[in-house]
Amino acid sequence: MPYRLQIDGQESDVQVTALRPQLRVRSGTLxxxxxxxxxxxxxxxxxxxxxxxRYRGWRYRVGECVYVRFEGxxxxxQLRCARRSDAASAQEEVRASMPGVVVAVHCQSGQQVxxxxxxxxxxxxxxxxxxxxxxxxxxxxxxxxxxxxxxxxALLVSLSAAKE
Amino acid sequence: MRRVxxxxxxxxxxxxxRTLRVLGIASVAVYHHEDRSxxxxxxxxxxxxxSADVPSAAYLDRQQLIxxxxxxxADAVHPGYGFLSENALFAEQVAAAGLTFIGPDAAAxxxxxxxxxxxxxxxxHGVPVAPSIVGELPEIxxxxxxxxxxxxxKAAAGGGGKGMRIVRSAAxxxxxxxxxxxxxxxxxxxxxxxxxxxxxxxxxxxxxxxxDGQGGAVHLFERECSVQRRYQKIIEESPAPRLPAELRAxxxxxxxxxxxxxxxxxxxxxxxVLAAGGEFYFLEMNTRLQVEHPVTECILGLDLVALQLxxxxxxxxxxxxxxxxxxxxxxECRICAxxxxxxxxxxxxxxGVLHVPQGPGVRFDGGLRQGxxxxxxxxSMLGKLIAWGPDxxxxxxxxxxxxxxxVLLGVPNNVDYLRRVLEHGQFRAGxxxxxxxxxxAAELTAPPATPPQQLVAALAxxxxxxxxxxxxxxxxxxxxxxxxxxx
Numbered sequence: 001m002p003y004r005l006q007i008d009g010q011e012s013d014v015q016v017t018a019l020r021p022q023l024r025v026r027s028g029t030l031x032x033x034x035x036x037x038x039x040x041x042x043x044x045x046x047x048x049x050x051x052x053x054r055y056r057g058w059r060y061r062v063g064e065c066v067y068v069r070f071e072g073x074x075x076x077x078q079l080r081c082a083r084r085s086d087a088a089s090a091q092e093e094v095r096a097s098m099p100g101v102v103v104a105v106h107c108q109s110g111q112q113v114x115x116x117x118x119x120x121x122x123x124x125x126x127x128x129x130x131x132x133x134x135x136x137x138x139x140x141x142x143x144x145x146x147x148x149x150x151x152x153x154a155l156l157v158s159l160s161a162a163k164e
Numbered sequence: 165m166r167r168v169x170x171x172x173x174x175x176x177x178x179x180x181x182r183t184l185r186v187l188g189i190a191s192v193a194v195y196h197h198e199d200r201s202x203x204x205x206x207x208x209x210x211x212x213x214x215s216a217d218v219p220s221a222a223y224l225d226r227q228q229l230i231x232x233x234x235x236x237x238a239d240a241v242h243p244g245y246g247f248l249s250e251n252a253l254f255a256e257q258v259a260a261a262g263l264t265f266i267g268p269d270a271a272a273x274x275x276x277x278x279x280x281x282x283x284x285x286x287x288x289h290g291v292p293v294a295p296s297i298v299g300e301l302p303e304i305x306x307x308x309x310x311x312x313x314x315x316x317x318k319a320a321a322g323g324g325g326k327g328m329r330i331v332r333s334a335a336x337x338x339x340x341x342x343x344x345x346x347x348x349x350x351x352x353x354x355x356x357x358x359x360x361x362x363x364x365x366x367x368x369x370x371x372x373x374x375x376d377g378q379g380g381a382v383h384l385f386e387r388e389c390s391v392q393r394r395y396q397k398i399i400e401e402s403p404a405p406r407l408p409a410e411l412r413a414x415x416x417x418x419x420x421x422x423x424x425x426x427x428x429x430x431x432x433x434x435x436x437v438l439a440a441g442g443e444f445y446f447l448e449m450n451t452r453l454q455v456e457h458p459v460t461e462c463i464l465g466l467d468l469v470a471l472q473l474x475x476x477x478x479x480x481x482x483x484x485x486x487x488x489x490x491x492x493x494x495x496e497c498r499i500c501a502x503x504x505x506x507x508x509x510x511x512x513x514x515x516g517v518l519h520v521p522q523g524p525g526v527r528f529d530g531g532l533r534q535g536x537x538x539x540x541x542x543x544s545m546l547g548k549l550i551a552w553g554p555d556x557x558x559x560x561x562x563x564x565x566x567x568x569x570x571v572l573l574g575v576p577n578n579v580d581y582l583r584r585v586l587e588h589g590q591f592r593a594g595x596x597x598x599x600x601x602x603x604x605a606a607e608l609t610a611p612p613a614t615p616p617q618q619l620v621a622a623l624a625x626x627x628x629x630x631x632x633x634x635x636x637x638x639x640x641x642x643x644x645x646x647x648x649x650x651x
Contacts, residue, residue: 072568
């Protein structure tokens with residue numbers, strides 16, 4: 001079973017094909033011998049080689065995400081890819097994409113909203129944005145009130161599932 | 165001047181304190197609890213806490229700031245940019261408390277900080293202004309056809325793109341006016357708006373000025389600030405590329421005329437929009453130090469904060485226009501905690517790894533340290549990377565390399581995006597306008613990672629995974645060759 005990773009949102013599989021005498025890995029059509037593999041759990045510098053080509057860089061782990069920077073570019077690598085929640089339930093919950101504060105509430109629990117109708121106005125780092133309904137739905141529950149402070153990922157509004 | 169309170173935070177507070185240190189003037193920092201271990205607190209000779217429920221409100225609390233200045237026996241207050249830097253009441257209260265406000269006087273701020281009054285003043289002194297309608301909402305709606313569509317609605321008290329809306333047809337006008345007025349009232353406590361002709365693909369060019377308050381003024385040349393997202397600049401440079409000499413002279417002269425007419429004291433910036441056809445219009449005057457002041461410092465070898473202090477202390481400008489000779493080219497880019505691929509959405513996190521590049525002509529103005537938590541409480545700008553070179557191409561080369569070497573991990577940021585902008589052919593050609601980033605959005609997105617890049621990223625990341633390391637180091641043969649699927 002390969003290691004399943006996500007690099008900048010793209011699925012990527014790494015298969016270890018040999019551990020001795022040297023680590024060999026395969027990803028897609030590329031198979032390489034790896035030298036000087038990085039060690040240490042909490043980040044910092046790394047150096048490794050793929051078929052004798054050397055790479056040096058930096059990395060930093062935040063939960064299951066590792067930021068890796070080399071050759072002047074940063075990649076966000078998800079170590080354990082979360083199983084995608086089924087589409088229906090994902091659409092039912094409106095979550096905060098970043099921490100912030102609720103500036104205004106434009107809907108009420110029980111209200112029927114049309115696609116594109118405003119639900120909330122949020123503000124984070126001086127940026128204001130309006131959250132709109134992705135589809136026609138009923139507002140099942142409003143989880144925040146005006147002036148409420150929320151964290152990234154917080155549940156803001158629950159909507160009934162999309163009607164086909 | 166012996167002791168100065170810096171009524172700000174982040175990179176600009178650190179920047180001001182650096183000059184204070186050089187001049188042997190003691191610095192006083194103020195901080196909200198959330199900033200208690202921030203670099204600006206550590207950089208100061210004395211730091212005093214501010215109390216407020218909302219962190220940003222602490223730096224807007226005039227009474228507390230003045231009380232801190234008096235408690236610290238400071239003799240002056242530097243407001244930096246943002247927060248209270250353009251607040252006339254604060255300038256007035258600082259002066260009333262017997263302290264020196266490092267900036268213009270309240271009267272000049274009131275005149276120039278109000279966009280409607282400022283543009284009337286500019287027009288009266290021969291500085292070109294764009295065709296516009298000023299008045300109550302019904303009057304603007306009735307006369308909008310005089311300037312034609314598209315038009316721009318702006319807040320009289322506005323700035324930073326807030327309260328600004330583009331209206332493309334008469335059908336949208338009434339609603340846009342209403343929304344802009346509401347947004348203006350919410351942000352600035354002043355719902356007055358006006359309509360102005362909207363220029364397609366204009367350039368944003370500004371002129372740095374210094375005034376002595378007696379009608380004496382010089383300009384420190386222009387800055388090109390056209391590369392913007394969400395109406396906020398992210399790359400600024402001086403001189404402006406491909407700007408004809410006579411146009412540069414006309415803009416700089418107009419800026420000096422305005423500064424002198426207003427009997428403006430201290431550093432300020434006169435902003436213009438430049439239409440594709442070469443006509444330029446007064447936009448506004450910023451009555452403070454600008455974020456992008458380092459590019460001007462680089463081409464002139466000056467310290468603008470030191471000049472601000474000198475002017476505030478009542479000394480003469482000490483500079484004459486013929487003495488001011490720019491040399492080379494400087495570019496600044498603003499490093500922000502944001503996700504360019506997600507419409508520049510602000511991001512948060514902990515600064516896990518930070519390495520700032522060094523090299524000839526490279527400067528970093530930041531208020532960052534490893535371990536620092538970036539929260540949504542404050543602006544997303546973390547610092548500025550600036551490069552100077554003997555010419556524009558050399559400055560771009562140095563800045564591109566510095567961005568490649570800049571390491572900031574733990575907080576999503578725009579470093580790689582900025583580098584792609586600098587590498588873009590049209591940027592290098594100097595074909596800039598305020599819609600540049602939108603126009604080239606497709607080419608500015610990150611190219612897909614190549615297979616070797618993906619593998620290096622994956623292996624470096626897996627090196628942080630104890631399971632992978634355990635497998636790699638402790639699995640005996642023959643299982644080692646079989647791989648991890650036993651686990």
